[in-house]
Amino acid sequence: MSNSYDVIVIGAGVIGSSVAYHLARFGARRVLVLDRTQIGAGTTSQSSGILRTHYSVRENVELARSSWSIFQDFAGYLGDEEAASGLVKCGYLICAPEGPKLAPLRQALAGQVAQGIEVNLIDAKQARELLPIAHFDDAALIGHEPDAGFADAYLTATSFARAARRLGTKIMEGVEVQRLWVEGGQVVGVETSHGTFHSSTVISTQNIWATDIERWTGIPTPVSAERHAVLALEGPQPYTFQMPVFKDLGSPGMLYCRSYGGTQMLVSEGTVGETLPAPDNEQGDISLDYMVEVGEQVAQRFPTYTEAGLASSWTGVYDVTPDWNPVLGRLPDVKGLIVGYGFSGHGFKLSPGVGRLLAQEALELPTDVSLAPYALERFRTGQLLTGLYGKGAVS
Incomplete structure (x- = not known):
């Protein structure tokens, strides 16, 4: 079917664009990215762009370090001499x-x-x-x-998107996802303003719009x-x-x-x-x-x-969760649904590493860093990723 894909990514901000590139890099052949506006035009374009590995949450340090190594050789990593992050x-x-x-x-x-x-x-x-x-x-x-230093989030997002397209990814801008199709507890696709697209794997990188997940599935979305x-x-x-x-x-x-x-x-x-x-x-x-x-x-x-x-x-x-850290990985009640939301001001810093992780998870590859600490379940069990500095984007 021409409207069937291996993976559908919702959102083409810096996280979604990174996910799309890494899916293609790791071998996904048919990837579709859907964005309600344009690549990097949402909260990505408002980022202050600071890059650091200073976190009091150990898991964030690991993600930030892997991301920094990518930023340092961004064009080389993407295989595109014209790619730029503005580092x-x-x-x-x-x-x-x-x-x-x-x-x-x-x-x-x-x-x-x-x-x-x-x-x-x-x-x-x-x-x-x-x-x-x-x-x-x-x-x-x-x-x-x-x-450490700073870079340009919009440049980074558009560079990831261009690299993803070069590897065969389809990115559709101006397309709003209106519904997640689930049958028998399994994702089967999405309904959009431009029709229905089919896939058994959907990755939501909707940041502040992640509340759509709760509306579509009934799964609590604390953002x-x-x-x-x-x-x-x-x-x-x-x-x-x-x-x-x-x-x-x-x-x-x-x-x-x-x-x-x-x-x-x-x-x-x-x-x-x-x-x-x-x-x-x-x-x-x-x-x-x-x-x-x-x-x-x-x-x-x-x-x-x-x-x-x-x-x-x-x-x-910011898309803020109760502990000011993201929810990453699969949602247990809907097979095939993977999320990355609630970055609480950390999204750009962590975007290369998170893109790798979510792509690895979607393709059932070993992940660079365990996603377990970032699971949605932590808000039910009380195993929060609360930083030593209290609430705020330093975490």
Whole structure:
């Protein structure tokens, strides 16, 4: 049948595009990807793009490390000399003052070292040499991860998609999946705005729209859409591409910052955002009070930024689970249904590794990392993947 496929992937964001490429890479011959809009046009396009392996959840460290190795030779990995991720390898600094975040940071850094990640403990003087526009007078512990940086999520998604197409994958944009067809507990296909497509394996990478799974199957889908604001500041001193990404555990908002456009500072909070009543990735309002609040936090760490101006701002939406970590793998009640949702701000960082994992699982190949800790069942059994820092995207 011309509308029958080995695997159907729902969603062509950076996760879905990575899944599609890896399915083809591992030998799936007929793969169909369906997206309601365009490749990478949803929450992927709103990503801050930070890449790091710093996590307090051990499993995330493994996924981030495998993903980083792919980002470092992205064109070579895809076999496409024109493929690009926009990688800027500038390193990652994270610090905490005396207080409740100090012990978690020490434990997380030790965990990275135990897993073979290069992490250096540095003093305030060394930190200033790396990030001269900041001060570290209050820092009780500073970690430096040289193999880190940031990249462009949209470029990455479109490069994965192009590589998948080159290997024979069919990607249909502007097609909305309206129903998952299940017969006798087995997936048999999907009904869409452009007709019905058949497959015994469906991979959902729908992020904030993963609530469709519950509507289609009745299986609880613990994910909510949470809006976060991002600011780009123009300060008296440039935040250059050579300066590391910075995570400030001492600020009320656990700020993260990086260079943006070569001179500006991209900054946002790593805490809980605005929960939306329904999935929606349209741009939201950013209040002046919020901008002032974040600006005051920035000025505490970056003294000259008391005179910074707002260059631009936007909002992005996270697909958040109760423990701020994703649900990955098969759903036990529907044979042939595999999911990847609830990345809670980690999706882009983990996208190459997650794409490999979900493709391996779909094709019944050994997975690089066990999917068991990421199973939906953990919310019923209480075996949550809660990070040491509490709720927020640092995990």
